[in-house]
Amino acid sequence: MHGLRIARAAIASIACMAAVPTAVLAQTVTAAVPPPPEQGPPAAGRPEPKKTAEVVPAKKLFGAKSRAAKLAARSIGFYSRGCLSGGKYLPVDGPAWQAMRLSRNRNWGHPVLIKYIERLAKDAKAADEWPGLLVGDLTQPRGGPMTSGHASHQVGLDADIWLTPMPENHRYTWKERETISAVTMLKNTLSVNPKVFTPNVVALIKRAAEYDEVERIGVNPAIKYALCQAAGGDKPWLQKIQGWRGHHYHMHIRLKCPPGSDNCRHQGTPTRTSCAVAEQWYKDTKAWLENPKKDTGKKKKTKRKRKPKPQITLDDLPSACREVLAAAPTGGPELIKNVALPERKPGQMTARITAPRPQPAVRKSAQ
Helix, strand or coil: CHHHHHHHHHHHHHHHHHHCCHHHHHHHHHHHCCCCCCCCCCHHHCCCCCCCCCCCCHHHHHHCCCCEECCCCEEEEECCEEEEECCEECCCEECCEEECCHHHCCEEECHHHHHHHHHHHHHHHHCCCCCCEEECCCECCCCCCCCCCCCCCCCCCEEEEECCCCCCCCCCCHHHHHHCCCCCCECCCCCECCCCCCHHHHHHHHHHHHCCCEEEEEECHHHHHHHHHHHCCCCHHHHHEEECCCCCCEEEEEECCCCCCCCECCCCCCCCCCHHHHHHHHHHHHHHHHCCCCCCCCCCCCCCCCCCCCCCCHHHCCCHHHHHHHCCEECCCCCHHHCCCCCCCCCCCCCCCCCCCCCCCCCCCCC
C-alpha cells in the first residue's frame, strides 16, 4: 500500500515538471549553478605587476656631489641629520696646515668653520705652540650623510684635527696623505703616552677650545683626564672638552650654529665635563680592569643580532636639503683628483709616522 502511494507521487511530480515551460526551467537551472570564473589573458600576455621604486640612500646622493651648492651659506638640520648649503673649500695646503685623505673629498665646510681652522692654525703657529695642523675630515661638498665613517659631520660644522703635528719643511704628496697615519696619544686604556702627549698638545687643545664659536671638543676619556691633570683642575676651557670613545689620535671640534642658519639645530651646552667626572671615569675604569667580571660557568644567553639601522633617505632630512642637492655646483676644483701636488720618486716616500717631530717649547702656560 505504501509503495503504491510513492509511485503515485512520483507520477504527479513528473506531470508537474512537464507543465513548466522549457525557458523557465532553463532559467532555474542556470541560477542554481554559478558561472565559471572569468579567465584572464594568457600568462605571457599579462602586464607585469608594478614594482615599488627603490629608495636611494641619501649618502649616495650627497656622496655623488663633487662641489658645493651655489646657494647662500647655511647649516641645515642637526649635526647627524642635515646638509650644507653654500659650503666653502679648504685649500689642501695653507701657511700652517695640510689636508689629509684627499680622495674622500671631505675638506669642505660652512665658511665659519673654514675661517676657524685657518685662524687656529695660524695662531698656534705664531705662538710657537704647533708647527701646523694636519686636517682630517670636515664634510662633503654639500654635507649630508657620509658614504662611510661618520654619523655626524653633516652640516659643515665638524672638523677632525690630528694630534700629530705637520712637518715644517715637507709638503706631503697625494700618496703620503692617503697612507700616513696619525699617532695615538695613549700608552694604555687609562693613560697617555708622555712621549707624544706633550705640553704642545695640551696647548693646542686649549687654544682650540677657547674660541667663542666652539661648542664642544671630543677627545678620548684618557686624554680628558690627562688635560685635567695638566691644567691643575677645572678651567673654563675644559668645560667644552668631552670624553668620547675613540678619538685617541685626533680631536673632534664642533662649532655652534652660525648666524643666518635658522634651520640649524644646536646640540646645547656640554654636560658632565668637569674634572670630577673625569676622575670618576679613571677610578671606575681602573677598578674594572683590575677586577673584571669572572666567568661563573653559567651558559650565556645568545644575543640576538640587532637589525641594521635603516638607511637615511632624503625624506629623513630637512626639506631644504632637496634644494641643496638640485643646486648648481660652485667652489673648489671640479674633481679633487686634479689637485696639483708634488710627487716623489718611487721608494722615496716619507716613512709612516711613528712619533711626532720635535716641537718648540710652549710660550704660554697651558693653564
